Every structure is written in C-alpha cells, then in structure tokens.
Amino acid sequence: MRSGKILTTVIYRHHQKLLDxxxxxxxxxxxxxxxxxxxxxxxxxxxxxxxNALQELNEKLAEPExxxxxxxLGRPWSDDWDLQNGMAEKLLxxxxxxxxxLQEAVEQWASNWQRFRDEKDELVKEIAGALIQSGLDCDAxxxxxxxxxxxxxxxxxxxxxxxxxxxxxxNFAVGQVKPRWNAALGAxxxxxxxxxxxxxFLEDVLLGGGPPGRCHLCPTE
Numbered sequence: 001m002r003s004g005k006i007l008t009t010v011i012y013r014h015h016q017k018l019l020d021x022x023x024x025x026x027x028x029x030x031x032x033x034x035x036x037x038x039x040x041x042x043x044x045x046x047x048x049x050x051x052n053a054l055q056e057l058n059e060k061l062a063e064p065e066x067x068x069x070x071x072x073l074g075r076p077w078s079d080d081w082d083l084q085n086g087m088a089e090k091l092l093x094x095x096x097x098x099x100x101x102l103q104e105a106v107e108q109w110a111s112n113w114q115r116f117r118d119e120k121d122e123l124v125k126e127i128a129g130a131l132i133q134s135g136l137d138c139d140a141x142x143x144x145x146x147x148x149x150x151x152x153x154x155x156x157x158x159x160x161x162x163x164x165x166x167x168x169x170x171n172f173a174v175g176q177v178k179p180r181w182n183a184a185l186g187a188x189x190x191x192x193x194x195x196x197x198x199x200x201f202l203e204d205v206l207l208g209g210g211p212p213g214r215c216h217l218c219p220t221e
Contacts (some may be wrong), residue, residue, distance in 0.1 A: 004041060008069040010219040011218075011219050014217060014218065014219055015209065015210035016209075017054065017091055018091060018094065018095050018098065018205075018210060018211055018215075019205065019206060019209075019210060020053040020054055020056065020096075021050050021053065021054065021091045021095045022095060022102075022202050022205045022206055022211075023053045023202075024046070024049040024050030024052060024053035024054070024112055025046060025049070025050065025092075025095075025102075025106060025198070025202060025205065026050040026198070026199065026202045026206075027053070027111050028045040028046040028048070028049040028050070029040075029106065029194075029195045029198045029199070030195065030199075031045055031049075033113060033116055033117070033120075033188065035120065037144065038121075039117055039120075041114075041126050042109065042110035042113040042114060043110065045148070046092070046110075047085070047088065047089075048089070048093070050088045051084060051085065051088045052086070054087070054088055054091065055084070056173075065081070077088075083187055089216060090216075091129050091217065093215075093216070094215035094216060094217040094218075095205075095211060095215070097213070097216060098211035098212060098213045098215050099201060099205065099211050099212075099213075101201060102198070102202070102205070105194060105197045105198045105201055106198055108194045108197070109191065109194035109195060109197075110185055111199055112190040112191045112193075112194050113191055115187040115190070116184055116187035116188050116191055119183045119184035119187050119217070120184045123145075123181065123184055124145050127141075127148070128141040128144075129141075130143070131144055144175070145192035171180055208221075
C-alpha cells in the first residue's frame, strides 16, 4: 500500500499528464487548416501534439520511481516510440473518460476538419484540372488555385488589394472558385465553432488543475 504522501504525488503526476494531454489537444484544434495542398488528418494532428506535450512533460518530471515516461531507472524511453505512442493513446482515452463531453467536441471538430478537407480538395482538383487543360502545368495550376482561394477569402473580409496586373488564368480560377467555395467555407466556419467549444472545455480543465471524475489510469491506494 502506498503512503499518503506517495499516493498524493502519484495522483499529482497523473493529473499533470492529463493536463499536458489537454494542452496537446488544444494545440491540435488550434491548427489552421490549409487552404490548398493535402493538409493533415485531424487524428494525426491530435496524436502528434499530444505526444509532443507529453515529451515536454517528461523533461520536467524527473523522479524515476513515479515517472511513467521513463524506464523506472530515470532513463527516458526516447528510443521506444511504440511505447510512447501507446501511453499517449491511453492518456487521451483517460482524459476522454474524465470528460466525455470533451471527446464529443473533439470528434465534432475532427468531422468538420475532414469535411473541409474533402470540399477543398474537390474544389482544387476540379479547377486545377480545367487550368491544366488550358495549358498550365500541374504546379502552376495549383498556384493559381491557391491564389484564387486566398483572393476570394480576403475579398470577403474586405482586405484584398490587388496591385498585380491582370492574369487570365488567375481571373479564370477566381471565377471558378466563387460559385463552388460555399460548401468549403461552411465547413471552415463549423471548424471555428467547434474549436471554440473545445477550447472552453480545455480551459476549464487547465485552469481547474485537473479533470473531474476518474479514468482507467487513475491511481488507487
């Protein structure tokens, strides 16, 4: 049986790992989606930032007998990525067990993120294909579509000042973007809404010093 002091310390370390998991989620959902290009999958972003946050935590928590990110002798598991990924996955599951409403919010963000990627990729594919047929190579066509998407977004925000000479390919791309961009813009708007929801939950967890309830990783006597 652990002494009260050791148990308190273990619980504190456990909560620190959950808080850093929450910080990783916050960084993931705060990532701006790419307007063109393949971008990143939502679950890959979450895994990446949670793992990074836990590695940062490992550098701060140095007591080997209670440091779950070490081998028990103070040596980090830096050469065993499978183990680190496994622990990150379990901590993410544990945090969601503490806060199922946070899991729902993150899943909604991920759904909106994927919808935006799908809509944006289809838009770019169609317009770039038309530009390629008009004589541009693939890279040049992608650049024109990128400029057209950014131009349309900036014009909606009232910030676009076009000082460049007219370009027929760019003008064509802009004309193609406008009637087709609404679905992607709607998904982008929903991403922003779901990010706000996620942040509200995450701020409560981070400011409260730990999540309520218990999970499968919570220490026992």
